[in-house]
Amino acid sequence: MPHIPAFAAVSRTGLNLIVGTLLFASTAIAQAAGPALLNVSYDVAREFYKDYNAAFIKQWKKTTNEDLSINQSHGGSSKQARAVIDGLEADVVTMNQSSDIDAIATRAKLLPVDWAKRLPNNSAPTTSTTVILVRKGNPKGIKDWSDLAKPGVSVVIPNPKITGNGRYTYVAAWGALVKGGATPAQVRETVQKIFANVPVFDGGGRAATTTFAQRNIGDALATFESEVNLIKSEFGDNFDVVYPQWSILAENPVAVIDKVVDKKGTRQQAEAYLKYLWSDEAQEIAAKHQLRPRSAALLAKYAKDFPANKTFTIDEAFGGWSNAQKEHFDDGAIYDQIILAIKK
Amino acid sequence: MIFSRTLLKRHSVLPGFDLALGFTLLYLSFIVLIPLAAAFLKTFTMTWPAFWAAVSSPRVLASYRLTFGASFAAALVNAFFGLIIAWVLVRYEFPFKRLVDALVDLPFALPTAVAGIALTGLYAGNGWIGQWLARVGIKVSFTPLGVFVALTFIGLPFVVRTLQPIIEDIQKELEEAAATLGANRRQTFTRVLFPILTPALLTGFALAFARALGEYGSVIFIAGNMPMVSEITPLLIITKLEQYDYVGATAIAVVMLVAAFAMLLAINLLQAWTRKRQGR
Numbered sequence: 174m175p176h177i178p179a180f181a182a183v184s185r186t187g188l189n190l191i192v193g194t195l196l197f198a199s200t201a202i203a204q205a206a207g208p209a210l211l212n213v214s215y216d217v218a219r220e221f222y223k224d225y226n227a228a229f230i231k232q233w234k235k236t237t238n239e240d241l242s243i244n245q246s247h248g249g250s251s252k253q254a255r256a257v258i259d260g261l262e263a264d265v266v267t268m269n270q271s272s273d274i275d276a277i278a279t280r281a282k283l284l285p286v287d288w289a290k291r292l293p294n295n296s297a298p299t300t301s302t303t304v305i306l307v308r309k310g311n312p313k314g315i316k317d318w319s320d321l322a323k324p325g326v327s328v329v330i331p332n333p334k335i336t337g338n339g340r341y342t343y344v345a346a347w348g349a350l351v352k353g354g355a356t357p358a359q360v361r362e363t364v365q366k367i368f369a370n371v372p373v374f375d376g377g378g379r380a381a382t383t384t385f386a387q388r389n390i391g392d393a394l395a396t397f398e399s400e401v402n403l404i405k406s407e408f409g410d411n412f413d414v415v416y417p418q419w420s421i422l423a424e425n426p427v428a429v430i431d432k433v434v435d436k437k438g439t440r441q442q443a444e445a446y447l448k449y450l451w452s453d454e455a456q457e458i459a460a461k462h463q464l465r466p467r468s469a470a471l472l473a474k475y476a477k478d479f480p481a482n483k484t485f486t487i488d489e490a491f492g493g494w495s496n497a498q499k500e501h502f503d504d505g506a507i508y509d510q511i512i513l514a515i516k517k
Numbered sequence: 518m519i520f521s522r523t524l525l526k527r528h529s530v531l532p533g534f535d536l537a538l539g540f541t542l543l544y545l546s547f548i549v550l551i552p553l554a555a556a557f558l559k560t561f562t563m564t565w566p567a568f569w570a571a572v573s574s575p576r577v578l579a580s581y582r583l584t585f586g587a588s589f590a591a592a593l594v595n596a597f598f599g600l601i602i603a604w605v606l607v608r609y610e611f612p613f614k615r616l617v618d619a620l621v622d623l624p625f626a627l628p629t630a631v632a633g634i635a636l637t638g639l640y641a642g643n644g645w646i647g648q649w650l651a652r653v654g655i656k657v658s659f660t661p662l663g664v665f666v667a668l669t670f671i672g673l674p675f676v677v678r679t680l681q682p683i684i685e686d687i688q689k690e691l692e693e694a695a696a697t698l699g700a701n702r703r704q705t706f707t708r709v710l711f712p713i714l715t716p717a718l719l720t721g722f723a724l725a726f727a728r729a730l731g732e733y734g735s736v737i738f739i740a741g742n743m744p745m746v747s748e749i750t751p752l753l754i755i756t757k758l759e760q761y762d763y764v765g766a767t768a769i770a771v772v773m774l775v776a777a778f779a780m781l782l783a784i785n786l787l788q789a790w791t792r793k794r795q796g797r
Binding site (some may be wrong): 251255276332335372373380389504505517 | 523575634635638644659737741742743748752755757761
């Protein structure tokens, strides 16, 4: 069968091809008569974008008298990015880690590599920060990252190798310890002790929440501030939130996928869709979903939901996600070394 | 040998050997061979040392041990209990038999994530079953034992459903004949019934085993995913993909493919051998 290699060489891998086709087929069916946008997004943004889409559709109808429909696709951030790379026709991507959009730009070349400069605030309309959730009354007296490294404390962190949430926790702890004045060797030792205290490495942020809140495992859970209210409403107010002295500013970047919108003729709608994320209406919706708005006025209005804590960005502390990935999370890099050292 | 026998066969309800084989090859190519060949080709872009490093790091080796070991153990347990269940479902009448029969298929139909979450909850330290086990010091959720439990759950129907038709075909007279010839119950089972069941049992075992090797959805919740301890190989493949390391991911996948294929082939040969020995 000489035709096999030729065919296979054209496709990336057969599996990707099949997955891509299925996803594509399912989105094609969902398309209505008017123009439709596909927003490929990360897992826990589901609730926010549901509300935002309704608001934007209304706004778009008012200004252009056009019926727009918006389809959502949610999943683990990198998994979603891979789907776009492999051919899922996303008009826009809305992620929680810039490295995933970078990957789309560098690997599939569907948008320019300097995409982050096209919109204000590093193209991130909202932010969040990594906080520590503890049991009511904080029985273990956890106040900062270093407390998670103490013997006898157990902390649930999703697997940094496969979840953005886990990676954010790792860089938050690492960066905060550096800000606290620890030497590189001390930082590494403390982070190693923190990860030695992890009983379960869940495969997703929500799975880690279940482990902590429902299965009662661990004294602490590291997660995004934007998840806290949801956890409380789902599992009862049995938790306290600890804001570490320093934490990471998790930016949620968005981008138009140029090659897709030009092909589908949806550039105008897609750009307006993202731009409207900076409107007061959208920023307020974000605040209600516990995502920190960029608007100073709204941040002040919802000040009690967003305590002022000291944050640093990934660019400041690690020189960007691609550096952090290479130095810390790639196979054999610092995170792997730490984990293997724990097991010995 | 089997092939040549098929070639000699002239009369068939299906439209001719050439056409049927053509369809078989085409279908298999599209559904199985091309995707798998693509995985192999992807690894050819690696240098040999890079391939070897990707598939033989200590962490990956630990995951092979867990994945193959737990899958094998789970398939073995399923072969034993699956046989009993199939026997009971075929040979005895009891209330709600149809319902029980349908229950067997549930692991087929249930989304694996649902199974994983349910099992994790049940066997966690504060779960219905887990709390009793915890008292005697047995931890299931978030340990390799949990992986084994999940793999047992998803593999069960394969054994039961392969055995059922075979057991239905065994006529009661066969056992009666054995009895009249002086066989006791144990002899009737080991000498008469078990040999008839062996090929199907091996098939069921192989299917359950193969299914367990590739399982990701349910295991990921119950395993706890501790490096070197409870990481399954499919998780490491996902880990590689998370770094956009497609090549590294396919390298591990290829090792799994080859190993799984070798084992399935061995089981098939074993099955052919037992059939031949029985002169069928």
